[in-house]
Amino acid sequence: MLSAEDWDKLKTDRNARISLTSQSFEWFFSLYFANYIKYATAPFQKEMMKMASDPTVEQMGVMAFRESGKSSILTTAFPIWAVTGTLQKKFVVIVGRTQELAAMHLRSIADALGDDLVKKDFWPYEVEQNVANAGTITLPKYGARIVAFGREQAMRGLRHGAYRPDLIIMDDIEDTTSVKNPDTRDANHKWFTSELIPLGSDDAKYIFIGNLVHEDSLLSRIRNEMRDGTREGVFLEYPIVIDDTPLWKARFPDMDAINKLERKVGNPVTWNREYMLRLVPDDTQLIKHEMIHYFSKFPEPLRGEHRQMIIGVDPAISKKNYRDKTAMVRITVIGRGSKKKLYIHGNPVNQQLDIVETVRRILLFNKYFKRPRFYVEQIAYQQSLVQLLEQSGEIISVKGVRPSGDKRERVAMIAYKITTGDILFEDSGCKDLVTQLVNLGVAAHDDLVDALTLAVIAYEDDEPKHGGGMSWGSYHIGPNGGIQFGRPRW
Numbered sequence: 001m002l003s004a005e006d007w008d009k010l011k012t013d014r015n016a017r018i019s020l021t022s023q024s025f026e027w028f029f030s031l032y033f034a035n036y037i038k039y040a041t042a043p044f045q046k047e048m049m050k051m052a053s054d055p056t057v058e059q060m061g062v063m064a065f066r067e068s069g070k071s072s073i074l075t076t077a078f079p080i081w082a083v084t085g086t087l088q089k090k091f092v093v094i095v096g097r098t099q100e101l102a103a104m105h106l107r108s109i110a111d112a113l114g115d116d117l118v119k120k121d122f123w124p125y126e127v128e129q130n131v132a133n134a135g136t137i138t139l140p141k142y143g144a145r146i147v148a149f150g151r152e153q154a155m156r157g158l159r160h161g162a163y164r165p166d167l168i169i170m171d172d173i174e175d176t177t178s179v180k181n182p183d184t185r186d187a188n189h190k191w192f193t194s195e196l197i198p199l200g201s202d203d204a205k206y207i208f209i210g211n212l213v214h215e216d217s218l219l220s221r222i223r224n225e226m227r228d229g230t231r232e233g234v235f236l237e238y239p240i241v242i243d244d245t246p247l248w249k250a251r252f253p254d255m256d257a258i259n260k261l262e263r264k265v266g267n268p269v270t271w272n273r274e275y276m277l278r279l280v281p282d283d284t285q286l287i288k289h290e291m292i293h294y295f296s297k298f299p300e301p302l303r304g305e306h307r308q309m310i311i312g313v314d315p316a317i318s319k320k321n322y323r324d325k326t327a328m329v330r331i332t333v334i335g336r337g338s339k340k341k342l343y344i345h346g347n348p349v350n351q352q353l354d355i356v357e358t359v360r361r362i363l364l365f366n367k368y369f370k371r372p373r374f375y376v377e378q379i380a381y382q383q384s385l386v387q388l389l390e391q392s393g394e395i396i397s398v399k400g401v402r403p404s405g406d407k408r409e410r411v412a413m414i415a416y417k418i419t420t421g422d423i424l425f426e427d428s429g430c431k432d433l434v435t436q437l438v439n440l441g442v443a444a445h446d447d448l449v450d451a452l453t454l455a456v457i458a459y460e461d462d463e464p465k466h467g468g469g470m471s472w473g474s475y476h477i478g479p480n481g482g483i484q485f486g487r488p489r490w
Contacts, residue, residue: 028081060205079146090145094168122141155196185218285438287438306336315358331344336463342417342423346428407446423456
């Protein structure tokens, strides 16, 4: 920590300033962005600065609570230091969700360059804003350029003289509206891997900044890829509170201060998502945990009582996309008409299976569960799955079903039966299915929900036409969806 005298000396000695701040982004921010600092810099903010300025960290993701200072540090201050400091970057590209937001990022950098001390040390510079709202800042002394683009703008083949982009910062390119559709989320990821990443030079540094807007958002996917080792990089995640300890103690010294802020926000969904980095369903949530009814064992068979096992199958479209998983939910139907109850078995299948593996798994279930009734979602290539099963040479009861309405409509159709306990869930092995139901529209996956609603709705329509019973064999489904032999679970 420098004394007041040392700070005063730095403010009058340009060479000393340049020598100190060019080696340290933290010192650079403390000196040139002093007017941004209202509270003492927190350890997590120092960690952001350290990782950003580390030349060995090529890709860095940051998910932090609102007002954590992440954009001020990484999108406003860091590009200037990256050009003027030891990294010596020549072509900085900042990408925002829209052209307007990208232009705001560039304007913040231009405003920072207008500070008296910054201007004294790094002038000359030029700021341009054209009619297409594409902005440029040039720093001739360093032979460098900083540009900003919206997510929708074409960026392929960008160059600054001999330089391709060597620092790319992606800041908040998604919001809660843009991630609701899985096809849009897939499109964002495809854009990221096919357009943004190839944009950089061989030695480019990438920084990805944002909030938690969805479990399957682009930033969430980047985090998951870095965690499982499929993408090199460092991912930093900062909720406002960890273990009842505020992360920024200079600003929020205790939980009383945190609770005061939470009351000020006044919206539990916003608070959990944008401050605590926890996703919770919004006010349109259809199924809540307290609506779920559980059972620990299946009822004993009664003489003459109708029993039927049905299995809902939602086949994956492809094994290439990690989002696509084949789901199979087994349901034991007991009784008929208004008196029937549907018992959802634990440990449903929810795996990446191609069409051959899916056929094998269904035929295996058909054999060991004594020919249950299969309801298979029939869209696009999935129609061929039903045909393959019918042509397998096995005696199998299978029906292709084209689901009507969207996911929410289908869940709404069975919600009443869930609340009344006409649909019950086994108390072990149903966690993932219940999580998908409760977090519909928020959870990264909903394959199990699709399989469940498909079977329940199709059976309801089909009930007068089928009969048969089910046999109770000496096997059960293991935690990974495979058949295990031994004493029945029920």
